Amino acid sequence: MTAPSRPVPWPDSRTAEFWEAAADGRLLVQACGDCHALQFYPRGHCVRCFGSDVGWREVSGRATLHTFSVVHRTWSEAFAADVPYVFAIVDLEEGVRMTSRVVDVEPERVRCDMPLQVVFRKLEDGGAVMPFFIEAVNPL
Structure with a gap:
């Protein structure tokens, strides 16, 4: 009997850059363009200032x-x-x-x-x- 297949990441518009960087051996976290806070897991807004200018930064x-x-x-x-x-x-x-x-x-x-x-x-x-x-x- 074969084991069931594992769930795998399903990149979307918010996470695709993270998964592409991982494939290149780089770890990214989100960075707020307004208050410069870092956060992980990816979200559509900054959890500190609620700004929507979030991008990625290599760590x-x-x-x-x-x-x-x-x-x-x-x-x-x-x-x-x-x-x-x-x-x-x-x-x-x-x-x-x-x-x-x-x-x-x-x-x-x-x-x-x-x-x-x-x-x-x-x-x-x-x-x-x-x-x-x-x-x-x-x-x-």
Whole structure:
């Protein structure tokens, strides 16, 4: 029996630039043209000043682990081969918080405040390139 296919990102007019940058190995967050606040996830307005002049800015990809959960039982059979995996909320160096996964680290070694660095991986079933995080080798 084959596993069901995984849900994959569906770029739209608001997120296409983010996914194109990820495919090029670059991490983008939204930046407000009025108040210069950064935000993630993509929205049609700034969450700080409610301005509509939001664009994209490349960020370093350096982060620290804010919190995490080790997933042992997945909600979908499509992810069953991945368990256990680390679902994470990371604080990017630039002050933006985002969700992702920590990869290439044994789950029992993961800890809050761990220095991280973004990596990009192409999904096997869908072709999308996703940002994940690994333990930073030489944190600043």
